[in-house]
Amino acid sequence: MAGPTTAERGERKQESSDPPLARRRLRLSRLRTIIILTVVLVLLGAGSVWLLYGSKWLRVERVSVAGTRVLTPEQVLEAADAPVGAPLISVETDAIEARLRRKLPRIDEVDVVRSWPHGISLKVMERTPVLMVQKGGKFIEVDDEGVRFATVSTPPKGVPALELTVSRSSSAAASLRRFGEARLVREAVRVAGAIPAAVLHDTLVVKVRSYDDISLELRDGRTVVWGSGEKGAAKARTLTALMKASPRARYFDVSVPTAPASSAS
Template identity: 35%
Template sequence: MPAPAPAARTPQQRPGGSAQRRRAVRAAAPPPAVRPARGAARSDARARAGARAGGSRSGGARVADLSARLGRRRPLPRPGRRAALVAAVLAVVLAALAWLALGSPWLRVQQVRVSGAERTDPERVLALVGAQRGEPLAAVDTRELSQRVGQALPLVESVDVLRSWPSTLVVRLDERDAVAAVPSTSGGVDLVDADARVLQHAESAPAGVPLLSVDVDSARPGALRAALAVNGSLPAEVRSRVASITAESPDSVRLQLLEGPEVVWGDAGRPERKGQVLLRLLQEEEVARAALVDVSAPDAPAVRSAP
């Protein structure tokens, strides 16, 4: 039996046509995801973790290296070195100040000024202090100078020697007050202070200084000191009216007023009470014209009229 004749092929059924279309479709479709094996996944995770750790270690190394470089570029001063530097600067400053105070020609004594010398001759003060001219003002021993002037001048009670920069010495005197004038055997009077120290000789008692008419040879011991004590304790209103004070013994001091009677004062006790009684009595015209007023016992005063 004869074989059947092959059927005619259409264009779509050409050999190889279907296979080409399948290959084109597979090429256009995305490739399927490939899942790695379990061991490979673990290896990749360890690799990534190591990479991160390595990156951190690398970054820390870079920071440490940068800090080291900065530290080498700007070294901080050590405390000991800083203290030595400060000490050196202070030493230089102190040396400069010392030279300025002791060696500078502008800080030497060029002038001496005296104040408070009312009865003291300023030339005597200058003679005692003038040797300091030309000396460094800072090196002057002011205490020693004060003692020297105070011991040499009896009128001076206290002395202050001060530095007045840049080149002046100031001598401030505090003079003793003459509280009484005592007749001198050579004529005139000796001005004495409250301790019976003779301050200076004068021709007569200055205004406001009473005359102590005390015969030291014939008076009992202590009469002069008692008169001085009474004079020093008199109230100001009474003292301004006293012309002279006499005493034959420590408890028989008498006052002679400038315009008024003689006053029997007695000893140096109760001066304020005696002064109050005397001033009240002198307000009466009869007492003001009296010859004698006795306030030695102030609670029982007595008045004796002039003859």
């Protein structure tokens, strides 16, 4: 049998050498693609960093304030001390929030938001007084958590005064030692939050003698013995019913809401 011709041997040799060459070309093509993609990504990253930190396009130009009632927007802006002119991305919103809370105790909640591309938005919620404490010629506002957050020269309208008049009796002294003044204030706040709206409108003073001896002095001279801050909803319902049943009474006792009492004096 005759062997392969010279031409056939050349063709086989060419076929055996083609695959390695093709693989090398494929690897080089992939390498070039990877290099190009890497360069593109590096350029995009550098461009993004420059856009956010180095350019003049994304910098703080304005700061807006919303939600103020007693505070003025100017007071909030001054306390916030937002870095106008700085890159917006670099603004530390937590630091601004902390400054506002520290400098303006009247602020209960604050939301500091970047408003792209040039702004910062400050949304505040102020504390609402539920009681006030008179000290000298000033009035200290107390919120629903018992926080004394502001001192004003004019008493807030419709807010009862808080009188902490712990008696010298052994039980009252023991109550003060056990609970502390701050706890007694919170208990008074708890009572103020449970007073029926119609009665709250006429309440001048919330008087605290001990933890379970809290009373209300109303505008027309009537007195309500409330007791502790416990069972506030039940006491409110009982007081409303008792006042309707005894409209001429001057004294009401709902300290035990299941056994209320009223009298003309």
